[in-house]
Amino acid sequence: MAILNTQSATFEYVVRLADNCLVLGHRLSEWCGKGPILEEDIALINISLDLVGRARSLYAYAATLNDKYTTEDHLAYRRDVKEFRNSLLLEQPNGDYAQTILRSYLFDVFSMLQLQQLIKSKDQTIAGISEKSIKEVTYHLEHSKQWLYRLGDGTDESHQRMELALKNLWRFSGNLFEKNEVDDVLMKEGIAFDIAQLKSEWLAIVEKDFALATLKVPENMFSQTGNLQGVHTEHLGYLLAEMQFLQRAYPDAVWD
């Protein structure tokens, strides 16, 4: 990797934030027209649009910080798997509603804590976008939390499905707190903060909510990482193939 300066590190950092939003936003959009009930279909798509909107603001900013990808669309549609920096948790398939809800819940708690730090960032654009996003995420978290309670502490079947989702997803949640040299550069500038320090607070909140949902945090589970090096699970490639198809087949296609 080239030597990082503040600008190139900020680019990497903003793309990382945006990739999380875009990948989860795209995953949730896959529920469009297939939600378990009409009301939840609309709820998930609302959340999906919030996430894609946030990704868009962040990509637009990132596009001003580098020479290779000059528009938000280039960042979303012209990067391959190895250039994506999103958490492995977010690219996991929708599965059933339990898995979708759990994935969102784990991310929403993380997002909330992260945004509460990022609004203090010395980078005005990051701080501004974060400020705007907090209200959205407050609702996302309420939505995923309420369903976590109801599915975890619901019927035998819903409880079993939540436990299975937990088994499938937990190992991918630890990498939300990964950091690398990008963070080191930006922490000195007051642009980023030490994300690893959020983990204990995140875990305390998750354990409290899990208790209300009659669920338990799995013990001694292997934690998978690699996303900051662009090493993803096999699912991201399929997601990008579908999401990027149009711009790959017809570069620069626009609505007429």
Add this chain to the structure above:
Amino acid sequence: MENQSNQGILWEVFIQANAGIPHKHAGSLHAPDAKIALMNARDVYTRRSEGMSIWVVPSNAITASSPEEAGSFFEPSNDKPYRHPTFYKVPEGVKYL
């Protein structure tokens, strides 16, 4: 109203567009309980800033007049135009009448 399949019960949604004006019936939706009904109402009926307050009421808590009673309920007032306050001027500055 019976509980239909596994979609939860039916709720009626009332939205208040601005402070000081009545909540108006916006439509209905399915939800398993009041909390989720309120969230669903927010997503289904206030996506385009239609409101600032929402009420949700279980549909089966509403007692409605029946069409058969319409005659005795409503027709007697048809020939009493003096009940309409059409002879007053509305003072300036009164909103939402």
